[in-house]
Amino acid sequence: MSEADIAWGYGVEVAEDAAATTFLDLAEVKSVALPDQQRDEHDATHMKSPNRTKEFRPGLLDPGECTVGMNWIEGSATDRLLIGLKASGAVRQIRVTFPGGTVWLFEGWLKSYAPPATVGEFQEVSASFRVTGSLAITLPGED
Template sequence: MADGMLGYGTTVRIGRGATPTWTPLALLGDIEMPDEQADEVDVTHMQSPGRRKQFIAGLLDSGELSIPMNYIPGSASDTLCKAIKTSGEQVLVEITLPVPSGETAVPEVFSGFLKGYARTAPINDKMAATATFRLSEAVEP
């Protein structure tokens, strides 16, 4: 058996409202999972050992999540992205990665707003869109 897996089959759903209504985003491309980063807090002082700067971990920044898709004007994904971009509302973004056969997939859920919705219409290639979410917290599914 090979040691590795394809991301083929990954799904993304958007949840809106207090009791979320979930809508899948369709025709997804390659997804890079969020990379949370800890801020660095400088705690250097006049007696820092060895004349070295000292740091401690600060708050976590959940970062951004960009979701590339095939763009179809007026599709459910297009309509949803336009609506949540216009509203500025906080939504849930659920990402479910494929798992080995026999295992149960556990989605990762984040809260954030749609920061950008870029669309392209090239002459001789597929139309594409990228929805970029600014994440503010991880949510237990």
């Protein structure tokens, strides 16, 4: 029998200040696309590469982006924080907590946030954070 479950109960928080002393839980989150770290590759092929085959070496990690989809609530604490972060370009800690207790913590700046305006449509918005630096992943039971 499968142990798969529906996505529900995730928390996404953004530090309200540079010291990360307080976090705001983003309101009415509907989806989270976690950062997908990708490693650069470098072509190390040379004139005597064995069997005329290309050779590659790993490079630096690009930590990626985190995109959060949510219901847009005009003027809410979430809306005000994200508008301010977009204007300032400030780097903040972002914390994603999974229902089972796994926590992803990383720093990023708000790359995009544009509230919707389509007549007759439900108002949803996405916020995309460009991750800068390493991810810290804590599994349940690790402290």
